[in-house]
Amino acid sequence: MEIVKQENGSFSVLKLKGRFDAHEAEPVNTWLQAQVEKQCVNIIVNLEGVNFVDSTALSTLVRGYKKCRENNGTLRLCSLQQPVRVIFELTRLDKAFDIFETEEEASVAI
Numbered sequence: 001m002e003i004v005k006q007e008n009g010s011f012s013v014l015k016l017k018g019r020f021d022a023h024e025a026e027p028v029n030t031w032l033q034a035q036v037e038k039q040c041v042n043i044i045v046n047l048e049g050v051n052f053v054d055s056t057a058l059s060t061l062v063r064g065y066k067k068c069r070e071n072n073g074t075l076r077l078c079s080l081q082q083p084v085r086v087i088f089e090l091t092r093l094d095k096a097f098d099i100f101e102t103e104e105e106a107s108v109a110i
Contacts (some may be wrong), residue, residue, distance in 0.1 A: 017049030041073025
């Protein structure tokens with residue numbers, strides 16, 4: 001999986017490409033934790049390039065979301081491909097996360 005990290009003033013962006021699964025969850029978890037420790041708790045995770053997520057990936061995102069919320073921030077998702085969106089709908093996580101069509105829409109909402 002390819003991971004691109006960006007910081008943009010009031011929020012940080014994590015762009016992922018490839019399969020987001022148990023083998024790739026730890027670098028994402030480490031980055032999310034580092035952002036919270038730096039008090040950068042408004043995060044956008046761009047999943048445009050992700051075609052598969054497993055339960056470990058979902059758990060990683062939920063943990064990141066909780067840590068952001070505990071620190072008065074938010075973790076938003078954007079650009080979900082249809083197979084990934086279906087997984088979020090089946091697990092009902094689409095009700096927990098703020099999901100946006102584009103990164104720009106997600107950033108405006110912060």
